[in-house]
Amino acid sequence: MATSAPDFSSKNAATHLEDVEDPKNRINVSFAQNINAKICNPLAGIPKPELLASVASFCETYGLTDKLSVFEKGALVAQIPENFESIEELTEDDKYHLRREITHKWHLPKDLYYTIALCSLGSALQGWDNTGANGANLSFPEEFGISHNTWLIGFINSAPTISGLFAAWLADPLNNWVGRRGVIFFTGLFCVFPVLAQAFTQNWWGLLLCRLIMGIGLGIKITTIPIMTSEVVPAVIRGGLVMSFQLWVAFGILVGFSSNLIFYDIGRLAWRFQLAAAFAPAIPVLIFIWFCPESPRWLLKKYRIQESFASFCRLRNSEVQAARDLYYAYNQFLTEEEAFGGSSFFTRFTDLFRVPRIRRATMGGAIVMAAQQFSGINIMSFYSSTIFANAGYNTKNTLLASFGFGLINFVFAFPAIWTIDTFGRRNLLLFTFPNMAWCLIAAGCCFLLPDSAAARLPLIAFFIYLFTAFYSPGIGPVPNVYAAECFPLSHREIGAASCIFVNNALSSILGLTFPSLLAGITPTGAFGFYAGLNMLAFVIIFFFLPETKQRTLEELDYIFGVPTRRHAAYYGGTWLPWAVKRYLFFQGKAKIEPLYHIEGFGGED
Incomplete structure (x- = not known):
């Protein structure tokens, strides 16, 4: 088993950009200051004899x-993916599977779906615990x-995210050691x-301690599961499959509200069952x-x-597809290692702010994580029962109304499976945030209606449900998908950990302060x-968040190489001027130059 990269392929792995001769300069231009916004195939332009010789050396080495x-x-195929039909070495069976990647993109091996389903099941605990606490x-x-x-109640509720925000940093060394x-x-x-x-706790500090310990596992888990799923799925439907993490969180929320209703009649001991029942999803995992x-x-x-190839073979429909994805990822990984490979935790941590390509990914991940918390959804998850109680519902009706919130959250997460890879991450967020804003304003105004008004309670519930319906296919699934895909392989664990740190830090602050804010x-x-x-x-996302849909994890190096300015x-x-002409003044002939230019893939976006 090799422990370091051989020298033979570093020159082939280097990115090919025009008029740049030195390999190190090529890397710097591509990843640090991709001024021309070019997305380049690392294998493009290599003469066929040289490419095949490199492949032979690769196979012999490993x-x-x-x-x-x-x-x-x-x-x-990796060199010219758009023109694989012209490759004479491919058999008809090889081409059959490559065609079906386009025409039947959801037809994937059962091992892939098994992996996605099982890993995502582990996220159900997060939603279930939130609603159990609710x-x-x-x-x-x-x-x-x-x-x-109210401050102590908020502290107990937010304890898992408080300990989880520090535990998230353990994801980097733990993943490095045990996979x-x-x-x-x-x-x-x-x-x-x-x-x-x-x-079984007998006092508030015992309950607090249990929730703090639980948060250690949650902080590491929610960092690792989206990374695992993003690394096993094809690029064309990566968002739809990785967002299953959020779908199962929504499922956990729904089951948690159902559990609350089931145990409601127990009386004063109900909370013990409501909190403890959340262990169930962890057992099959x-x-x-x-x-x-x-x-x-x-x-x-x-x-x-060898093990990587065997794993790819289980996750793809043919050996050629597995070899294509492995060889492409291998060459790009060598380029990443030469460009910004960090050898220690401290080096990788400083790279989050020091290396331009990684710094932009850090900023993008932080934007979506902060936006999710600022949307107000976690307040609904933790405190919807309190909110409905303030609106005038009795205890049972409060739990029923909260169940409705959980049901809407789960059902409306499904559209994102099909839209996140076609409509795109940015567009989903830009569509849903303004709609969530007016729903919150409408719900807040309904609290001003007299308590005697018959429409007061139904309207409050309606606008909260409508807010949730906009949230679930938008800012709900996007953050974990985005955080798992935006960093290079060399910094993926620590990068995702930084995003979870931001998410949990804000979640802790909001969960801790909301009872007092509400009062x-x-x-x-x-x-x-x-x-x-x-x-x-909405404004920050519009100007500063790059789109990542339908790009391989390796191609995203070039997306985040584009300067923020x-x-x-x-x-x-x-x-923006084009959109005004096209959609406000109905100038159908208005043209726009694309931001990204693809080289070596046979097209332009």
């Missing part, structure tokens, strides 16, 4: 000589005599024992995670090439405050 012909065909808020403060201490599957198994243990222990293939890109990162400025003021934050997020200038100075 003990894959028996698969030489497969890798030769895979490399030729229902428990109605009873545990009274039992522990802290019902009037994606090992980390998912390890964090699953935190999702069983501390969760069950909540049911702990047992069956070892039957999933390990992430082939993590194996590639460790230069365990201080009333529901109307609180909803108006979050509506303003939604519109602020150029991205903002394009959307403010080129796209």
Whole structure:
């Protein structure tokens, strides 16, 4: 097993840009200051004899000589993916599978769907715990005599995100040591024992301690699972499959609200069952995670090439597709390593702010994570029961209304499976944020209606449900998808950890302060405050968030190589005037120059 990259392929892995001779300069131009916004295939332009010789050396180095012909065909397809029909080395069976990638993009191996489903199941605990705490808020403060201490209640509710925001940084060394599957198994243990222990606590600080310990596992898990899923799926439907993480969070929220209703009649002990029941999704994950293939890109990162190829074969419909994806990713990985490969945790951490390509990914991930929290959805998850109680519902009707919130959240997450890779990440957010803002304003204004008004309670519930319907296919699934895909392989774990840190930090602050905010400025003021934050997020996303849809994880190096000022200038100075002409003045002939130019893939976007 090789432990370091051989020298032979570094020149072939280097990105080919016009009029740039030195390999190091090519890398710097592409990733640090991609002024011309070019997306380049690392294999484009290499003469066929040289490409095949490089493939032969690759196979010999990593003990894959028996698969030489497969890798030769895979490399030729990776070099000209749009014109694979003209490659004479391909058999009709090879071309059949490559055609179906386009015509039947959801027809994928059962091992891939098994991996996605099992990993995503691990995220259900996050939503289930949020809603378990939501229902428990109605009873545990009274039992522990802290019902009037809103800050302490907020601290207990937000404890998992508080400990999770620091634990997220452990995802980098843990993934490096034991891989994606090992980390998912390890964090699953935190999702069983501390969760069950909540049911047996006899005081508020015991409950707080259990939730803090549980948060350690959650912080690492929600960093790792989206990375695992993003690394195993094809680029064309990556968003739709990676967003299954959020779909299962929504499912956990729905099941949590159902659990709250089931245990409601128990009385003052209901909160113990409502909190402890969330352990259930972790059990099958702990047992069956070892039957999933390990992430082939993590194996590639460790230069365990034979195992990476075997994993790709389980996740693709043909060996040629597996060889294509492995050889392409391998060459791009060598380029990334030469450009900004960090050898230590501290180096990788400083690269998040020091290296331009990685700094832009850090900013993009932070934008979507902050936008998700500023949308106000976690306040609904934690405190919808409190909000409905303030609106005038009794305890049972409060839980029923919260169940409706969970049902809407789950059902409306499904459209994103088909729209996130076609409509795009940016467009989903730009469409949903203004709509969420006016829904919050409308719901807040309904609190001003007299308590005697018959329409008061139904209108409040309606606008909260409508807010949730806009949230679920937009800012709901996008952050975890975006954070998992925007960083290079060399910095993916620590980059995703930085995004989860931002998410959990803001979630902790909002969860901690919302009870006091609600008491201080009333529901109307609180909803108006979050509506303003939604519109602020809209403006920031419009100018500063790059689109990532239907790009391979390796191609995104060039997307995030485009300087932020150029991205903002394009959307403010080129796209916006075009949109005004096209959609406001109905000038159908208005033309616009695309921001990104593709080289070596046979097209332009």
